[in-house]
Every structure is written in C-alpha cells, then in structure tokens.
Amino acid sequence: MDWKVNDNSDPPPRRRKGWKFTFFGDSNEGEKENTELPETSKNSEHYPLSQTHVGQSVWIVGFVGHGGMNRLLGMGLTPGTQVKVVSAQPGGSVLVAIQDNRIGVGAGMAQKILVSNEPLSQGKTMNTETQTLLREMPKGSKGRVVAYNQVKRGYKKKLLSMGMTPGVEFSIIRVAPLGDPVEILVRDFHLSLRKDEADALVVEKL
Structure with a gap:
C-alpha cells in the first residue's frame, strides 16, 4: 500500500504487533468549504489536527468541508472522542491513538479535522x-x-x-x-x- 499522500507528507511509523492501524489520505480537492460542528462545540476554541504536537491529547470537534461528519464517522473519529497524538510530521500528516487503534491521517485531511484542548461537554456537570x-x-x-x-x-x-x-x-x-x-x-x-x-x-x- 502506498502511504505517501503528497510530496510533502512523510510515511507513517512502522506498525507494531497488537496495533490496529488505519490510514486516511487527503480529502477530495475542490470540495465546498463548510464547517460542520456539533452544537456544543460552536463556542469552543478549536484548531486543525495538523497543528497538534506529539504527546498531546485532544478531543475531536468537527470537520471543515462538505459531508464532514460522515467522513469523521467513517474514520472512527466521532465528535467528542479523545485522541492522543503519537506522531506529527513536518508536512502535516498525523498519527493518532484511540486505545489500541492507530489512525494515520494525511496532511490535507488533518488540516480539515478540527480539535479542541477540552471535551465538548467541558463546563457542563454530568448529574x-x-x-x-x-x-x-x-x-x-x-x-x-x-x-x-x-x-x-x-x-x-x-x-x-x-x-x-x-x-x-x-x-x-x-x-x-x-x-x-x-x-x-x-x-x-x-x-x-x-x-x-x-x-x-x-x-x-x-
């Protein structure tokens, strides 16, 4: 399988035994820009996944682009999910961990996935x-x-x-x-x- 997403993307780390690894390349070019966010996140500070650093834990907020929520669901990155950044390449590609799963995201896709430093329900007490x-x-x-x-x-x-x-x-x-x-x-x-x-x-x- 070709892990190269574009000329600026580096290949993801080698897979280790026991990992479930999935890689997602860039989204289609020319799609209509349209930020899709859950209601609980619209007032939260959010930024692209591509701007995270190794070791950082963030929460998935939304996706910039047409059909964004469907893309996130297809990748297993549902809004509200906490992920840990395992690897972040200079070109923008990112490898994140969700429990035993490792998900590699191409630079273009990582730029469209929005994350937050706090959970979507931050500030709302669960009673x-x-x-x-x-x-x-x-x-x-x-x-x-x-x-x-x-x-x-x-x-x-x-x-x-x-x-x-x-x-x-x-x-x-x-x-x-x-x-x-x-x-x-x-x-x-x-x-x-x-x-x-x-x-x-x-x-x-x-």
Whole structure:
C-alpha cells in the first residue's frame, strides 16, 4: 500500500504487533468549504489536527468541508472522542491513538479535522440524577446524549451513522406505547429509534 499522500507528507511509523492501524489520505480537492460542528462545540476554541504536537491529547470537534461528519464517522473519529497524538510530521500528516487503534491521517485531511484542548461537554456537570432512559422521557422534553450503554454496544455503529454522538442534544417528538419506537428531533432531522436502539444510549434530561 502506498502511504505517501503528497510530496510533502512523510510515511507513517512502522506498525507494531497488537496495533490496529488505519490510514486516511487527503480529502477530495475542490470540495465546498463548510464547517460542520456539533452544537456544543460552536463556542469552543478549536484548531486543525495538523497543528497538534506529539504527546498531546485532544478531543475531536468537527470537520471543515462538505459531508464532514460522515467522513469523521467513517474514520472512527466521532465528535467528542479523545485522541492522543503519537506522531506529527513536518508536512502535516498525523498519527493518532484511540486505545489500541492507530489512525494515520494525511496532511490535507488533518488540516480539515478540527480539535479542541477540552471535551465538548467541558463546563457542563454530568448529574447522574438527571440521567434516564430515552423511551421514558415525555413528549416535548429535551435531552443530551452522554455515552453508550456497554451492554448494548452492538447498536453503537448504527447510532453513530445516525449522528447520535455524545454531546448531541435532541427533542422528544413522540413515544409509542411501551416506548417502541421513540421519535426524536436531532439537528432538524426526524429519527425513529426502536426500543433496543434507544436503550443503547445513555442520556440526560436538560
């Protein structure tokens, strides 16, 4: 596999045993610039991943470019995820770590990924007394996704594809009998979640 992204990019470090390594090159040229950020991050200080340094831990905030959130989800870099910079090349390419996974990002892509020195929920205290099941929230109420239920983590991938990431706020539109399904409004989009999908989310009331 050719690891060279452009003339200014250096190849990523050699893979070590036990690592799961993924590399992403630059995004398509000429795509429309359009910064996509979660609501909870719009007032936060953010900057390109390409400007980080080795050993630094940062949180993914968003992506500059058309279809940015889909690109992040495809890379496993969901908004709110903490990553540690393992390697940063002069050309702008970056190698980050998420637990045992190593993700190499080309210079152009790293320039478009926005990060923050603080979590998206920084300054917002998580109160366990406000946490509840999504299907138990009444119509018209509002909530925020806090995390994923580890017991039902098999639904995480589908929820990510629906944009249900930690920090995302939503409104309850309709709750069917027995809580199956639950209809919610997220970023002007109507979503319908089945009981098991809804129970896979750890949410808190606002």
